[in-house]
Amino acid sequence: MVSSEAVLSGILTVSILIFFAKILAGLFSRFRIPAVLGELSAGMILGPSALGAYLVFSGHSLIEISDFVLFFAEVGAILILFSAGLEMTFAEFRAAGFNSFIIGTLGVVLPFFSGFYLTLHVGYPFTSALIVAATLTATSIAITLKVLEELKKTGEMEAKVMINSAVVDDVLGLAVLAVVVSVIGVGRAPTVLEVASKLTTILLLWLTLLVVVVLTVPRLLKLLPKWRVEGTDEAAATVICFGSASIAALLGLSPIVGAYAAGMGLAGSQALKTVREYIEKINLVFAPVFFAVIGASLNFGSFSPPAVTLLLLLVAAAVLSKIVGCGVPAMVLLKNRTLGWRIGAGMVSRGEVGLVIAGIGLTSGVIEEAVYAALIGVVILTTILSPILLKFAYRAPRREKSKS
DSSP: OOOHHHHHHHHHHHHHHHHHHHHHHHHHHHTTOOHHHHHHHHHHHHSTTTGGGGOEETTEESOOOOHHHHHHHHHHHHHHHHHHHHTOOHHHHHHHHHHHHHHHHHHHHHHHHHHHHHHHHTTOOHHHHHHHHHHHHOOOHHHHHHHHHHTTOTTSHHHHHHHHHHHHHHHHHHHHHHHHHHHHHHTSOOOHHHHHHHHHHHHHHHHHHHHHHHHHHHHHHHHGGGGOOTTHHHHHHHHHHHHHHHHHHHTTSOHHHHHHHHHHHHHTSTTHHHHHHHHHHHHHHHHHHHHHHHHHTOOGGGOOHHHHHHHHHHHHHHHHHHIIIIIHHHHHHHTOHHHHHHHHHHTOOOOHHHHHHHHHHHHTTSSOHHHHHHHHHHHHHHHHHHHHHHHHHHHSOOOSOOOO
16 A cells, blocks of 8 residues: 555655646747647756756655656656547548558657667667667657647658657557566577567557447447436546556556547547546646656666667657658658648657666666666657647648648
């Protein structure tokens, strides 16, 4: 059982992070800087390895990234992805499906091999290179979505392709992680057949979950008027969101991709407007915690000279591999260079899945603290760079006609 002291400490940390995240978000917005960077910066400033180390009252730190706080952050990630799903019906997903699958797949392959061979080249062992490579595959859908919302571009065709590609990217990234963990466990490289089998299984699991949710949720909501009281739609949406996230976790997937499927299931329902307004209000609390915790995860004390060198090389590889791996295929498939550049820029940010993979590498003893610090630095820096690149990409006039 969690002690009352741990709960109170967690509540205090969450409250402080939300307060300062919203202040910095407002300040950044005033200077036309994406608000999400303000929320991220709040975590970096108040994190345990920065100002948070000096915020002590009665012998207790005011900022502690405990399991309680991480729980809030995970809820934030789930709700952000649920919100993303609400913006896309299943019909729209199918329309963008082929393009998204190709873009998302290449957005995994190129970052993986670039990260793997780069890490080996600078002298780190095979197992460390695998964890680094797996971390670079992930795309932060939450970061991309937040910037698209600020730019009021979530309804654009390229935004839908971008979000779908990021979902495919994360699903495949988790499949890659499963393969990497099995390689580390048995101490041998898997065969091509084993890799293909694992990737196909995980992707089919997610597609099955998506179809089941899309087919059942609208029917369930049609039954609700018989028992309707105030808040019925909101309560049902909450159950569907977290229920789908839990099922995804039981299937070995990330809860966030389950939440995305739940959002798509509700996107075509008559309760969409009510649910969207409800989730927007909840996200005012939970989303800032998620972004602030990412920032607070950075330990400035772990940056030795070799770690800084690795960090800079990996950031370059992370940015270029997504722009080339996602942007170039998008240019070809959509027959539009501007849209391809936007999609490539939107896929640069790593986030929640990248942090999970890096954390597994550290806790399992596969990577050392310096490598972990470099990976956290990659997540932070790409999270900062992606909104800047995406805003810059949307400044370019859209003159070419694209084909979906």
